Ligand SMILES: Cc1cc2nc3c(=O)[nH]c(=O)nc-3n(C[C@H](O)[C@H](O)[C@H](O)COP(=O)(O)OP(=O)(O)OC[C@H]3O[C@@H](n4cnc5c(N)ncnc54)[C@H](O)[C@@H]3O)c2cc1C
């Protein structure tokens with residue numbers, strides 16, 4: 150084995166990963182006077198690299214991708230965004246077990262995926278913490294809404310979240326800043342929803358519309374998917390980590406890929422071993438405590454790869470549950486061309502992404518449904534900055550040449566409305582990740598192998614989405630694009646649902662890079678294409694025509710649940726403070742501790758949980774308990 154360089158300093162806290170969870174822990178601890186060493190596998194973020202205001206003509210191929218992929222709705226990667234991530238990372242493969250279909254999106258940069266995520270920011274409802282009590286499926290969380298509500302409050306006040314007070318049980322109100330005005334297509338959707346007995350309300354986005362902690366309010370450029378040079382939206386890098394560094398309490402080591410946690414004879418973590426990616430050398434940093442926030446699956450991988458004589462199944466894994474109960478969000482999209490929007494005077498519809506969303510409205514009607522749990526709807530539409538991707542797909546929907554074609558494109562531009570369902574998945578025994586016994590990454594670290602299965606609850610939920618979206622879109626006179634396609638389908642009109650980021654072919658991130666070949670390390674980018682998030686179902690759907698077009702596992706990029714919390718050490722690796730039951734100085738602060746995956750996008754709950762964990766850890770350090 151190569152020589153390992155070890156630090157002499159014993160750091161109070163080593164945090165692994167700088168996304169939503171790691172950024173929050175770092176910021177909270179630093180502000181409480183606790184020193185933090187932050188290990189991040191990617192490079193340092195440079196604000197000057199954000200391309201938020203760069204025009205298409207300033208980038209190669211106008212950002213359409215080297216093969217013009219944007220014009221054929223093929224994934225382009227993040228060529229037009231200041232981001233570092235995708236389903237394919239050079240030298241970092243993963244595998245998918247035969248019969249499963251899963252893609253794993255990762256980012257490697259300070260701030261992780263928060264630099265370009267969709268920023269949909271929703272609290273879990275009270276009943277979301279007690280799903281088993283509600284319908285005897287899945288598991289209850291060891292905490293309740295009241296335990297987390299103060300941390301949702303803190304997060305909202307610190308970050309800035311848009312929204313309006315509505316009093317809807319499935320969508321608890323928070324401490325909001327004023328939302329942006331509805332756009333023309335939002336008004337159509339809201340009216341059509343009302344005619345179908347469904348309530349649509351102001352979107353809840355992690356964007357500050359008022360000045361806050363030195364951050365100016367949003368200037369409505371509509372480019373959140375490319376970062377924000379004014380830090381008006383939330384990213385852990387510029388909202389939490391850079392300010393935390395100014396306290397003098399934080400040291401960041403970038404390009405540091407944690408390999409394993411080192412333990413002593415008592416079983417406590419004493420050091421984190423990492424690969425310095427700048428030269429491939431192996432280093433160790435010593436610590437009093439460690440917080441894993443490398444993202445749900447990476448944190449599970451680190452634990453599974455930290456084997457020792459005391460921990461033969463991996464660290465904190467005597468329950469055998471590390472890697473288990475992997476969940477994603479159920480995704481399905483439908484879009485339509487709406488004649489009422491055709492020929493309208495064009496106006497600036499940029500805003501901060503979508504300004505409208507539809508909370509789950511049937512939470513008290515489950516006895517009338519053939520699936521458990523619910524979904525919310527994210528709404529897309531409008532013009533967007535004229536850019537790559539053929540004017541939001543208009544060019545793909547119009548044929549001909551000359552002046553008539555140009556006129557038709559102008560008329561078509563901005564007439565598309567997309568609805569994306571984001572639904573709850575119930576944890577099951579067949580969806581999990583484990584260490585692949587054969588395959589290693591470029592540094593020799595064993596990689597993850599994924600297993601995946603949707604249950605009938607999720608499939609029936611998608612059938613319900615199909616009927617509902619059709620009803621809403623047809624109520625406003627919409628002509629459905631690629632009905633029943635794979636979540637809207639290739640060649641369909643774009644959906645601009647906010648969680649997805651702006652539409653295929655626009656400047657926003659294209660998240661569906663090539664996925665893995667079943668049973669093989671992930672294939673080179675470009676083959677096989679998987680489309681955008683929720684845009685394409687996987688192999689199982691292709692094989693079974695009766696199967697509804699559900700998103701492939703992992704495609705919605707909401708993977709959670711691999712190191713869950715619970716009161717019983719026999720069934721849960723973590724306790725209710727996200728502290729390992731059997732390793733008292735080990736904490737997990739990303740999506741891994743989730744016990745269920747409600748329809749709410751997970752990042753707000755990751756932040757609130759991480760905040761709570763950080764405060765608990767600071768107190769335990771003060772008491773000398775860890
Ligand atoms: C396009 C897109 C849109 C999204 N939209 C939404 C949305 O609207 N709302 C929402 O709630 N969620 C959304 N998500 C999901 C959201 O980004 C994640 O929930 C969130 O970023 C998870 O935070 P995290 O801290 O767990 O991990 P990440 O943000 O993934 O950060 C993990 C960090 O850890 C680092 N790391 C990994 N392994 C190691 C290692 N071994 N050693 C050191 N460092 C390591 C990574 O480089 C990374 O920087 C979206 C995601 C994408 C990609």
Ligand code: SF4
Pocket residue numbers: 201356357366367368369370371372373374376377378379380381382500501502
């Ligand atoms: S829309 Fe607002 S929050 Fe988003 S990138 Fe532009 S200024 Fe920043």
